[in-house]
Structures are given as C-alpha cells and as structure tokens.
Amino acid sequence: MQPEHLRAEIARAAARIEGHVRRTPVTQAELPGLGAPVELKLEQLQHSGSFKARGAFNTLLAGGIPPAGIVAASGGNHGAAVAFAAARLGIPAQVFVPEIAGPAKIALIRESGARLTVVPGAYAEALAAAQAFEAETGAVQIHAYDAPATVAGQGTLAREWETQGLSADTVLIAVGGGGLIAGALGWFGSARKVVAVEPEQAATLRNALLHGPDTETDVSGIAANALGARRIGRIAYGLATALDTTVVTVPDDAIAKAQRLLWRGMRQLVEPGGTTALAALVSGAYRPAPGERVAVLVCGGNIAPDPLADG
Numbered sequence: 001m002q003p004e005h006l007r008a009e010i011a012r013a014a015a016r017i018e019g020h021v022r023r024t025p026v027t028q029a030e031l032p033g034l035g036a037p038v039e040l041k042l043e044q045l046q047h048s049g050s051f052k053a054r055g056a057f058n059t060l061l062a063g064g065i066p067p068a069g070i071v072a073a074s075g076g077n078h079g080a081a082v083a084f085a086a087a088r089l090g091i092p093a094q095v096f097v098p099e100i101a102g103p104a105k106i107a108l109i110r111e112s113g114a115r116l117t118v119v120p121g122a123y124a125e126a127l128a129a130a131q132a133f134e135a136e137t138g139a140v141q142i143h144a145y146d147a148p149a150t151v152a153g154q155g156t157l158a159r160e161w162e163t164q165g166l167s168a169d170t171v172l173i174a175v176g177g178g179g180l181i182a183g184a185l186g187w188f189g190s191a192r193k194v195v196a197v198e199p200e201q202a203a204t205l206r207n208a209l210l211h212g213p214d215t216e217t218d219v220s221g222i223a224a225n226a227l228g229a230r231r232i233g234r235i236a237y238g239l240a241t242a243l244d245t246t247v248v249t250v251p252d253d254a255i256a257k258a259q260r261l262l263w264r265g266m267r268q269l270v271e272p273g274g275t276t277a278l279a280a281l282v283s284g285a286y287r288p289a290p291g292e293r294v295a296v297l298v299c300g301g302n303i304a305p306d307p308l309a310d311g
Contacts, residue, residue, distance in 0.1 A: 155183025178236025226273025
C-alpha cells in the first residue's frame with residue numbers, strides 16, 4: 001500500500017467514524033528525568049481503552065458484514081474494541097483471545113456482550129482459532145493490524161493529532177503487529193520522523209527489517225499481551241521499509257518506569273504497551289537532538305490487574 005493512497009483512505013475513514021470515536025486529548029507534560037517537555041496524545045482515553053476502536057469502527061461501518069457477523073483474534077485490546085464497536089452497531093461478534101491477555105482485558109470483552117473464547121498460548125494460537133471459526137461459519141475476520149481498513153482507521157489518530165496542532169518534528173509510537181504505526185506512516189509520510197518503539201522481548205518489526213518480512217519472533221515480557229505479535233504485518237513492513245523508519249527497543253524496567261511516571265506525574269493509569277513509546281525517552285533508547293521537538297503516543301489504558309475491579 002502506497003503512502004499517498006493510504007492517506008486518502010485515512011481521510012475517508014475519519015469521515016466514516018466521526019461521532020463513533022472520541023477525540024482524545026493532547027497535553028504538554030514535564031516529567032522527571034526527561035529533560036524537556038514532551039507532547040503526549042492520551043489515546044488510552046479512547047472507547048474500550050485503546051486506539052483499536054478506530055480500526056474496528058472503520059471496518060464495520062464500511063459494510064459487507066454477513067449475517068454470521070464478525071470474528072476477531074486479539075491479545076486483548078483489539079478484541080475489546082471489536083466487541084465494543086459490534087455492540088454499538090448491533091453486529092454479532094465472536095472474539096478469541098490467548099490466556100496471556102489477562103483478566104482485565106478478558107473481563108472488558110465479556111462485559112461488551114460478545115461471545116468470547118480464551119485459548120491456550122499467545123496471539124498466534126488465538127488467530128488460528130479465529131481463522132477456523134471463520135471457515136466454519138462464514139463470519140468476517142476483523143484482523144487486528146494487517147488489513148487496509150484496520151490500518152486506515154488507526155491512521156485517523158495521526159490525522160486527528162495534526163488537527164489538534166501537532167508541531168513535533170518526531171513522533172514516538174509503540175509497535176506490536178504494526179497497524180498503528182502503519183496508519184501513522186501512511187498519514188505523516190516523510191513530513192515527520194516516526195520512530196517505532198518495541199520492547200526488547202518483542203522486537204517483531206526490528207527483526208523483520210533485519211531478516212525479512214516472514215521472520216517470526218518469540219515474544220515475552222510485561223507488554224506482550226498488547227505488543228505480542230510474532231510476525232509484523234505486511235502493510236507495516238512495506239511502509240517502514242519504504243520510509244526507512246527508525247526502530248528502537250526498550251527494556252521492561254523502562255516500560256514499568258514510564259508507567260510510574262505517568263501515574264505520579266499526571267495521575268494517568270496506563271498499561272505497559274501504552275507506555276512503551278515513552279519508555280524510549282525514559283531509557284535513553286531515543287535521544288532527541290538539541291532543539292528537536294518530540295511527541296509521544298500513549299496508546300492503551302487497560303491495566304492489569306484492574307485497580308478498581310469489583311470484589
């Protein structure tokens with residue numbers, strides 16, 4: 001998918017999902033140890049707790065959904081978003097998640113009313129189960145990150161950010177399967193530097209860029225239930241290659257430190273995957289040049305365990 005074509009699709013997606021998703025806030029933050037203020041977009045305040053609602057609504061509103069409804073495989077956030085969007089639009093939904101999704105995300109999906117199946121293993125096992133369900137029932141698969149409608153929906157975040165006055169030279173974005181960063185690259189193109197940030201224990205994009213797009217990565221660590229895709233999406237790989245995207249990796253302790261910074265400094269509860277981009281500044285994995293203006297996407301708030309869960 002060419003960036004100019006994707007940019008047009010993102011503009012269409014923005015019109016399609018308007019009124020169905022939240023316009024999430026942007027703020028300037030001065031956090032200890034960063035050395036300079038950083039602009040944050042707080043997308044963890046989106047419906048269902050992550051940016052994933054954008055791609056889910058765009059896909060469902062584009063039409064072509066059969067009576068059997070939809071099926072999705074997810075590490076948690078995508079499933080919650082698909083379930084939320086399907087419930088809002090009155091569409092039957094079946095979601096498969098791996099055990100590592102964790103109780104908070106599993107509970108969130110159950111509360112939506114979607115049918116939920118928890119499978120042993122990681123995201124790859126959930127995807128296989130979803131594909132088998134699709135073949136058996138005729139339900140439409142809503143891919144978590146490697147489908148044009150999903151990527152265009154996620155790209156509306158970048159478009160929205162620009163309309164909110166984004167002035168940064170560089171934007172740091174966490175990467176799992178690549179749907180979010182593909183959308184950002186599709187919208188920004190070469191106009192801004194987009195830095196992909198991955199956990200050291202789930203460096204799927206970095207490994208693909210080093211060894212080829214079919215490379216599979218063993219994933220683990222505290223952000224694996226959000227950023228735990230074993231193989232990068234083809235759309236993200238193509239865009240990252242074409243735009244020579246910078247990739248940095250961060251250790252789990254920096255991700256946890258970024259979580260603490262956002263709580264102590266801003267009273268924002270954010271899951272590990274949602275703070276991974278900020279961890280690039282916390283750890284020094286990305287060091288801005290003098291005068292470089294940096295913005296960070298905070299992308300997921302489904303923290304586990306849920307600090308305010310019943311009981």
